[in-house]
Amino acid sequence: MKFTEHLVDKYKREWRQNFTHPFVQELGSGTLDKEKFRFYMIQDYLYLIDYARLFALGAMKADDLATMGKFAALLDSTLSGEMSLHRTYAAQFGISRQELEEAKPSPVTLAYSHYMLHVAQKGTLAELTAALLPCAWSYWEIGKELNAIPGAADHEFYGEWVRSYSSDEFGSHALWCIELMDRLAEGKSDAELARLEEIFLNTTRYEYMFWDMSYNGQMWPEATDSK
Numbered sequence: 105m106k107f108t109e110h111l112v113d114k115y116k117r118e119w120r121q122n123f124t125h126p127f128v129q130e131l132g133s134g135t136l137d138k139e140k141f142r143f144y145m146i147q148d149y150l151y152l153i154d155y156a157r158l159f160a161l162g163a164m165k166a167d168d169l170a171t172m173g174k175f176a177a178l179l180d181s182t183l184s185g186e187m188s189l190h191r192t193y194a195a196q197f198g199i200s201r202q203e204l205e206e207a208k209p210s211p212v213t214l215a216y217s218h219y220m221l222h223v224a225q226k227g228t229l230a231e232l233t234a235a236l237l238p239c240a241w242s243y244w245e246i247g248k249e250l251n252a253i254p255g256a257a258d259h260e261f262y263g264e265w266v267r268s269y270s271s272d273e274f275g276s277h278a279l280w281c282i283e284l285m286d287r288l289a290e291g292k293s294d295a296e297l298a299r300l301e302e303i304f305l306n307t308t309r310y311e312y313m314f315w316d317m318s319y320n321g322q323m324w325p326e327a328t329d330s331k
């Protein structure tokens with residue numbers, strides 16, 4: 105069994121929870137409250153800025169030119185491709201690019217992106233790849249599952265999201281990350297593999313928390329006056 109197959113098999117409950125979350129289900133049925141989606145879009149934009157930095161660190165840590173070039177291409181496609189989807193949705197909500205960039209991250213956005221950046225800066229290329237894998241892979245799987253729901257890809261508002269994430273372009277990015285993970289896991293010690301599993305589990309869980317905080321609009325707690 106490939107290492108990546110082992111990962112989704114071992115953590116199938118956590119992995120599947122990302123698909124069954126009401127945010128994802130309602131995105132597929134087209135019934136998702138637009139305010140929840142608005143909150144998600146802004147937070148996801150901030151998340152992607154840090155995610156792009158992860159690709160830069162991947163290019164830094166790569167030990168061959170092909171891998172280095174692919175990380176650089178992914179960095180560019182995140183900033184100009186994926187984030188343009190967000191800018192298009194933001195424009196529909198009347199949010200400017202400046203407003204998007206000046207928005208404040210929620211506790212979960214901050215925790216998730218900073219966790220990934222910590223692993224990427226401190227760890228090996230294999231650890232960096234384990235951190236980014238659930239993001240690239242789960243979105244493609246979710247995109248494909250939602251695309252199979254009749255009418256989801258043609259929905260007047262959410263259709264563009266479904267079409268983007270189920271596209272061959274995102275598929276090829278996800279497949280590249282999966283293949284890289286399998287290649288880097290080869291010959292690793294049991295202790296190193298356990299570390300990769302832990303990182304994969306953590307970011308799989310953070311994916312769930314990201315859907316959840318978007319669904320609930322979770323920001324920082326309000327400070328109250330105390331006597």
Ligand SMILES: Cc1ncc(C[n+]2csc(CCO)c2C)c(N)n1
Pocket residue numbers: 148151152155178181182186238239240241243244274277311314
């Ligand atoms: C919370 C969150 N997780 C994953 C993605 C999806 N994603 C991030 S980078 C990438 C691959 C390269 O573009 C993909 C598919 C997202 N947007 N937001």
